[in-house]
């Protein structure tokens with residue numbers, strides 16, 4: 001099988017990572033590559049690291065260019081996916097890396113986003129444990145898929161087994177996460193200038209206002225089978241890639257550390273992309289760079305009776321582009337990890 005795959009938003013960070021991974025995908029031929037302000041530029045001048053694609057020229061992003069492909073990855077700022085998707089034939093597989101189709105609640109969308117609600121598509125986190133089975137079944141053969149946000153990926157997978165097994169209270173969850181700057185995209189933002197970021201960590205989106213909060217709650221509610229609320233505080237770290245998230249939750253009375261560990265082992269034993277590290281080994285962002293994996297560790301703060309779950313991902317790989325390709329594979333009926341590496345780049 002050779003699948004012709006387009007990347008819309010190929011000049012951005014997510015688009016660049018998609019192309020890097022697609023170059024190693026044995027069933028894919030890279031089709032249209034598109035941009036907005038950078039249309040007409042050679043990829044070699046935008047993403048010099050993509051050597052084999054250096055001479056490809058970025059086209060304008062429109063439905064006509066994208067329609068000639070079997071599958072299209074949308075890696076555009078949120079708010080731009082719905083209009084494009086509506087103009088593409090139903091048989092073209094569309095995998096949206098943006099937020100547009102992630103939320104099932106129009107009220108949540110309107111509260112947290114500044115564009116019109118577009119609806120929801122199957123959510124592209126195959127490993128998410130559900131009350132019955134996992135999210136993978138919703139993705140097999142799907143032709144429209146919404147790729148999760150980068151923070152929700154690591155955080156959801158760090159908390160879902162505890163909620164799925166009824167071990168933690170769904171209304172006492174606190175999450176603090178640190179992200180590398182590529183999570184914010186490539187466009188110029190004053191707080192991302194090198195002199196602002198280097199040698200400093202800073203919080204942002206504080207006070208329950210970050211737009212990943214409803215996405216995290218939606219995912220955890222699916223795992224728990226009941227509503228979940230969570231306090232989420234993101235921070236910016238002086239590194240290009242990676243997210244380290246510390247997620248804690250109040251344990252139900254009587255739950256033991258062994259029960260907690262068993263819940264995680266059973267949730268992820270058959271999941272190659274979610275790695276529960278050996279006891280005492282803690283996730284580090286450096287170990288997952290470029291890899292389509294979540295590194296995870298869980299323990300119990302016995303004094304306060306809290307679950308402490310720590311996860312590390314590469315925001316551009318398992319956090320976006322790798323997850324998107326995993327979804328493409330599920331959509332097309334290919335082995336799920338085709339073209340994806342679980343090995344990080346270290347040291």
Ligand SMILES: NC(=O)C1=CN([C@@H]2O[C@H](COP(=O)(O)OP(=O)(O)OC[C@H]3O[C@@H](n4cnc5c(N)ncnc54)[C@H](OP(=O)(O)O)[C@@H]3O)[C@@H](O)[C@H]2O)C=CC1
Pocket residue numbers: 008009010011012013014015034035036037038039061074075076077078080097098099148149150182183184185186187315316319320
């Ligand atoms: N970075 C990350 O870690 C993650 C990103 N995502 C999501 O992926 C999407 C892309 O993010 P990212 O790559 O970081 O962003 P970037 O800012 O790096 O890239 C944005 C891309 O969209 C193009 N673009 C900008 N405006 C328009 C427009 N009006 N019409 C068509 N194309 C446009 C840009 O083209 P040009 O360069 O020509 O202006 C560029 O190719 C976003 O929705 C983001 O939220 C999801 C998870 C994680």
Ligand SMILES: CC(=O)N[C@@H](CCC(=O)OP(=O)(O)O)C(=O)O
Pocket residue numbers: 078097098099148149150151179180181182183184185234236
């Ligand atoms: C460091 C940083 O700024 N990260 C981004 C999240 C990136 C992401 O996943 O964005 P989408 O949900 O829009 O796809 C942020 O906090 O807004």
